[in-house]
Amino acid sequence: MKVGIFDHVDRNGAALRDFYEQRLRITEVYDRFGFYCYHVAEHHSTPLGVAPSPSVYLSAVAQRTTRLRLAPLVYLLPFYHPLRLIEEICMLDQLSGGRFEIGVGRGISPIEAGFYGVDPAESAEQYAELLAIVTAGLRQSELTFAGRHYTFEGVPLELAPLQNPFPPFWYGVHAPESAERAARAGFNVVTNEGPQRTAAVAAAYRAEWQRAPGVPAVMPEIGVVRHIVVAPTDAEARSLATAAYACWHQSFNHLFRRYAKSTSHSKAADLAGALLEGTAIVGSPDTVTAALAEQIAASGFTYLLGQFAFGDLAFADTVRSIELFARHVMPVLEDRERGSVVRS
DSSP: EEEEEEOOOOOOSOOHHHHHHHHHHHHHHHHHHTTEEEOOOOSSTTTSOOOOOOOHHHHHHHHHOOOEEEEEEEEEEGGGHHHHHHHHHHHHHHHHTSSBEEEEESSSSHHHHHHOOOOTTTTHHHHHHHHHHHHHHHHOOOEEEEEEEEEEEEEEEOOOSSSSSOEEEEEEEEHHHHHHHHHHHTTTEEEEEEOHHHHHHHHHHHHHHOOOOOOOOOOOOOOEEEEEEESSHHHHHHHHHHHHHHHHHHHHTTTHHTTTTSSSSSSOOOOOHHHHHTTTESSSSSHHHHHHHHHHHHOOOSEEEEEOOTTTTOOOHHHHHHHHIIIHHHHHHHHOOOOOOOOO
């Protein structure tokens, strides 16, 4: 089983310059310990995400790492001009030596969409059109496209990705129906739902992938995000994670509180709730290993994305947590290699 990283890049109170440097140093730790891919969120005008330009941020990460793959999770497609995005993807894939992967979506925050003049009622249609343009543009040296929102006639495309025909795609899912759409497209998927919901998503994805025409012969990844804190003892891990989760949750709800709106996707209000619903896994290496093994067996996901850096968790505690996980937990997970699932 591959193990990667998810990062909201949520603000922790440090000066912004210091914050970015700490996060970049943490990505060096991920790289050193052989994590598969670093997936970073895109958010705007909120402390939940202070990497509002994933391309800029990941270009810095690319220069601090050598093995770690890099991916936005996700590019909010309706927020972009497609030509600019095609060029940025090509640049990042070339600059990283072919380590770039592409997460796409239309966004879950209507407040952030409003800041960019994106009408949530039209964003699904915009997303579909933009995705068609981007995938076409990554394959071709000249772009011609006629749609409702964009029209291009013979636009020369000077850049191309290093990976052929283009980097792998990722899509965030919360429901079985969206998992089915992603399976038909042949995209890798990620969910942050609890084990029961994840099991439904995984089952829907597998079933649709088996019958969908034209998808990859080897099944893409079904990923799950979990807040993870590892410490020498369960008590210390829980103490650290309780405060950090509260800080992260404050950032998660920042815009919804400011504008007195209901959340578009709710999260457990505290660590106790997150532990109960299975979206946080906290404890000693043995405790974390056992909890993950149980979830893998129950949920059927094939790829784990650990959210190790979040809230106000101190830099030293974050690095220790990653090291304990990499030395004691990750080898056990990697031994649970599922093998490549091939279409029957």
